[in-house]
Amino acid sequence: MRRRVVVIGAGIVGVSVARWLTRFEGLEVVVVDKEPDVGWGVTKANTSIIHPCHEEDPDRWPVRARLCVRGHRLWYDWVRELDIPSRWPGEVIVARTEEELGRISKYVDVARRLGVPGVRFVDREELIEVEPAVNPDNVGGLLARTAGLISPMKAAIAIAENAAANGARFLLGARVRDIIVEGGAVRGVVTDRGVLEADVVVNAAGVWADEVAEMAGVRDYRIRPRRGQYAVFSDKVGPKPRLILHTAPTPKTKGVYAVTTVDGNLMVGPTAEDLPDDAREAREVTGEGIDFVLEQAAKILKSLPPRRRIIRTFAGIRPEPTGGDFIIRFHEEPWGFVEAAGIRSPGLTAAPAIGEEVARLVREALGGLVERDDWVAVREGIPHPATMARQERDALIRAVPEYGRIICACRKVSEGEVIEAVERARALGAGLTLDGIKFRVGAMYGDCQGSQCRAHIAYLIWRRYGVPPWELMLNREGSRYALAPIKALLRGGRDE
Amino acid sequence: MSKAYDVLVMGGGPAGLAAATKAAELGLRPLIIEARDRLGGVPLQCIHPGFGIHYFREDLTGPEFVHRFISKAEELGIPTLLNAHVLRAEYVSPARKVLEVITPEGTRVVEAPTLIYAVGARERNRYEIGIGGPNPAGVMTAGEAQTLMDIYGVLPGKRVLIVGSGDVGLIMARRFALEGAEVVGVVEILPYPSGLPRNVQQCLLDYGIPLYLRHAVVSIKEEGGRVSAAVVAEVGEDLRPLPGTEEVMGCDTVIIATGLVPRASTIKRMGAAIDSRTGGPYVNEWLETSLPGVFVAGNALIINDYVDYAVEQGELAAESARAYIEGGYSLPTAGEKRVRLGRNVRLAIPQYVSGLRDALFYGRVSFPEDSVILRIKGAPYKLPLIKAVPAVMFRARVRAEVLREVAEPVLEVVPRA
Numbered sequence A: 001m002r003r004r005v006v007v008i009g010a011g012i013v014g015v016s017v018a019r020w021l022t023r024f025e026g027l028e029v030v031v032v033d034k035e036p037d038v039g040w041g042v043t044k045a046n047t048s049i050i051h052p053c054h055e056e057d058p059d060r061w062p063v064r065a066r067l068c069v070r071g072h073r074l075w076y077d078w079v080r081e082l083d084i085p086s087r088w089p090g091e092v093i094v095a096r097t098e099e100e101l102g103r104i105s106k107y108v109d110v111a112r113r114l115g116v117p118g119v120r121f122v123d124r125e126e127l128i129e130v131e132p133a134v135n136p137d138n139v140g141g142l143l144a145r146t147a148g149l150i151s152p153m154k155a156a157i158a159i160a161e162n163a164a165a166n167g168a169r170f171l172l173g174a175r176v177r178d179i180i181v182e183g184g185a186v187r188g189v190v191t192d193r194g195v196l197e198a199d200v201v202v203n204a205a206g207v208w209a210d211e212v213a214e215m216a217g218v219r220d221y222r223i224r225p226r227r228g229q230y231a232v233f234s235d236k237v238g239p240k241p242r243l244i245l246h247t248a249p250t251p252k253t254k255g256v257y258a259v260t261t262v263d264g265n266l267m268v269g270p271t272a273e274d275l276p277d278d279a280r281e282a283r284e285v286t287g288e289g290i291d292f293v294l295e296q297a298a299k300i301l302k303s304l305p306p307r308r309r310i311i312r313t314f315a316g317i318r319p320e321p322t323g324g325d326f327i328i329r330f331h332e333e334p335w336g337f338v339e340a341a342g343i344r345s346p347g348l349t350a351a352p353a354i355g356e357e358v359a360r361l362v363r364e365a366l367g368g369l370v371e372r373d374d375w376v377a378v379r380e381g382i383p384h385p386a387t388m389a390r391q392e393r394d395a396l397i398r399a400v401p402e403y404g405r406i407i408c409a410c411r412k413v414s415e416g417e418v419i420e421a422v423e424r425a426r427a428l429g430a431g432l433t434l435d436g437i438k439f440r441v442g443a444m445y446g447d448c449q450g451s452q453c454r455a456h457i458a459y460l461i462w463r464r465y466g467v468p469p470w471e472l473m474l475n476r477e478g479s480r481y482a483l484a485p486i487k488a489l490l491r492g493g494r495d496e
Numbered sequence B: 001m002s003k004a005y006d007v008l009v010m011g012g013g014p015a016g017l018a019a020a021t022k023a024a025e026l027g028l029r030p031l032i033i034e035a036r037d038r039l040g041g042v043p044l045q046c047i048h049p050g051f052g053i054h055y056f057r058e059d060l061t062g063p064e065f066v067h068r069f070i071s072k073a074e075e076l077g078i079p080t081l082l083n084a085h086v087l088r089a090e091y092v093s094p095a096r097k098v099l100e101v102i103t104p105e106g107t108r109v110v111e112a113p114t115l116i117y118a119v120g121a122r123e124r125n126r127y128e129i130g131i132g133g134p135n136p137a138g139v140m141t142a143g144e145a146q147t148l149m150d151i152y153g154v155l156p157g158k159r160v161l162i163v164g165s166g167d168v169g170l171i172m173a174r175r176f177a178l179e180g181a182e183v184v185g186v187v188e189i190l191p192y193p194s195g196l197p198r199n200v201q202q203c204l205l206d207y208g209i210p211l212y213l214r215h216a217v218v219s220i221k222e223e224g225g226r227v228s229a230a231v232v233a234e235v236g237e238d239l240r241p242l243p244g245t246e247e248v249m250g251c252d253t254v255i256i257a258t259g260l261v262p263r264a265s266t267i268k269r270m271g272a273a274i275d276s277r278t279g280g281p282y283v284n285e286w287l288e289t290s291l292p293g294v295f296v297a298g299n300a301l302i303i304n305d306y307v308d309y310a311v312e313q314g315e316l317a318a319e320s321a322r323a324y325i326e327g328g329y330s331l332p333t334a335g336e337k338r339v340r341l342g343r344n345v346r347l348a349i350p351q352y353v354s355g356l357r358d359a360l361f362y363g364r365v366s367f368p369e370d371s372v373i374l375r376i377k378g379a380p381y382k383l384p385l386i387k388a389v390p391a392v393m394f395r396a397r398v399r400a401e402v403l404r405e406v407a408e409p410v411l412e413v414v415p416r417a
Ligand SMILES: Cc1cc2nc3c(=O)[nH]c(=O)nc-3n(C[C@H](O)[C@H](O)[C@H](O)COP(=O)(O)OP(=O)(O)OC[C@H]3O[C@@H](n4cnc5c(N)ncnc54)[C@H](O)[C@@H]3O)c2cc1C
Pocket: A008, A009, A010, A011, A012, A013, A014, A032, A033, A034, A035, A038, A039, A040, A041, A042, A043, A044, A045, A046, A047, A048, A049, A050, A051, A174, A175, A176, A177, A204, A205, A206, A207, A208, A209, A212, A227, A228, A229, A270, A316, A317, A318, A319, A343, A344, A345, A346, A347, A348, A349, A350
């Protein structure tokens, strides 16, 4: 008898859950998300760090601490299996004063208890030695050598593609409106795109997890939105720190980071702003927010590029749960309702382990699940001819000449990559959007932010897929890239 | 194929076309490398007149203007690589420059003793000018809008706000008005419009489009995924928004027309030194960069007001390339001295002169000033300027003798005595 699990939320947590669940025989996995593509919630906008976990006090947040450590370990394999861009440079919490150094010494203890290797103090001299970009006013810092960075969107997409290759289905652009509970057990979900029957429903709804829980009658926690704003600089300007650098955490945040992203841009942020309950999608950037992160970054780095070299600002919303710890549980009431909720930082780090944990809970509850022997662990990324060896590149271009046409000059992305991004998005069931292309292949994300290539990409899509620019979405429903054929207004507003 | 060329011309816009055709006329063998699928560059998308007034003494549209050069290039049989993106440019020696080019036919490696870098400029985006808020659809640069409208026949928006009153912003305001769109205004941070008075009249006043001087867009509002309004504020003397003056202007589209920056990344990676004022490479009066035999022209060198200047620079670069090859891979530049920027000069090229040939200076003042002279301190050279404004570039030809005499040339703009 086939049994179906519906996962609500295609963020990094939802797709990780899906990947784990596809390992079992006789289990049908459906991932539902209100957005037209995967990863567009919390996963889209964060610091992208795979934390060493020495900041996760196991006394206060035992689940977070445990899954952070396990998740960190799993990422080593996942980035390799799934072709996810990553770097493992290590990190330093920089300290301005001896007093600050004292305050962060508690993390050495946490590291010891959790078994996090490579955590130790560095004095000023060693700090400057290991990180020439650091502000020499800092007196020293706490080094954690295992910290890494990934591209969270590429990760979510890679995991989703792999889950899909193993049979998971993605129902995107479908908001879950209700959860059907009958006889004390979940029976399915009601979505914008129809009703899905289910034996198990997993709540991985990010900032909306408490609302989804309510649909199943679970009301014992709330999610509070806390905004984090970032500024990204041109990849042409430095300093570009080799290590992940950040200020000492406060009760509200892990501090402000200055990192070189996997794409090679200096990124600084985030802020930590508590927002009203109804502002869960308020991804707005403010002047004060950017002022704040730049001010903090100036304490971390020996210099900052001029403000006019910022190529992008953005904000993410942290889902802060009541109590502060991750909420991961299998409900007996209603039976079959599983939660991976309140997945705030370090949720990206923990995601593979959260998936594993949820899969374990589901397996225990359903019983009798056996692992498949045809499960495929490997997924390949989209080829990027600009960084390939010449022979390999030329073989690719011979097979598909579009890989020889660079369409985004800043990031050297070819038409072939754009087309492959569209094809893969479609295969996944994702909407055709400009952001979907951007997140898959990096086009429109260089210095010019698409001003030189976006119109050409839109035209390519028009030509190849018949979607005109006035029907092409930037991202969400309604975000039309252009509004009409050129003469529409002169012809009395008719859109042909 | 190697050694078949004397000069590699990167970029097939006005400056590159002028460089290549001139080079061919001078007896050199040029190769044009163009990233797009046709020659012509930015003017292809500029269907308005205003091109060639100096060069051809005719008022042409952008496509008409570049087609004269394209025809000439065809007549001269100049080889061209289209859809060709330069991945890497390598300076090997004074006699050898190598480009690795990616094309739909695979990787091509081409080389020549000289390179003319004419890849143009890109527009500043909203983040670079500090416009915050959410990131909805409906915010784009003037060039992107122009491409949509005049290359692909697409209307980007119906209620449009333009940021920046340079000629590009003014022309885009009219362009939208001509399609029946409502242009809610042009917002300019400075106390005066940056474009030509002629354009203020013909593009705004004639269409009743309001111009908001001393104002800036500070944020954008979103509704249903698309721009719903721009928050506009007055600015103070320091050009920062004055709190309390914010006004919400409804619109579905915000067009950013706040100027260009030279595209210098490839030549920078090649090793050329970049001037932070112009954004382009440092050059001497031959338009030669800090790399011997590597020349630069057009908007990749300095943001020009007129296409005619870009063409002039392209032709000069071609002449320099010939002199370089004829001189046994060297130019007479002995005793190069740095041109310092004096009073009321914000930027200028060339940054170096030797006094061994005439120099053509292009530059901009820092602030507007009436009846001034542009001069080289301590040298018998003066150019009266009736009205000097930052938006209008100055251009001055200075004879070699004059430059030879001054030990430390300082370019300055001073009030007429
Ligand atoms: C500013 C910031 C910085 C961070 N930095 C780091 C870091 O450096 N390292 C780290 O490890 N972690 C970090 N985190 C935490 C990490 O980003 C999150 O823990 C993680 O992304 C959470 O993933 P998720 O899948 O739970 O949530 P999401 O990505 O939000 O996924 C939930 C999905 O559910 C969908 N959904 C919601 N309601 C419904 C519904 N009713 N019907 C259908 N779909 C629905 C949403 O559209 C969304 O796609 C950071 C977070 C923030 C905000």
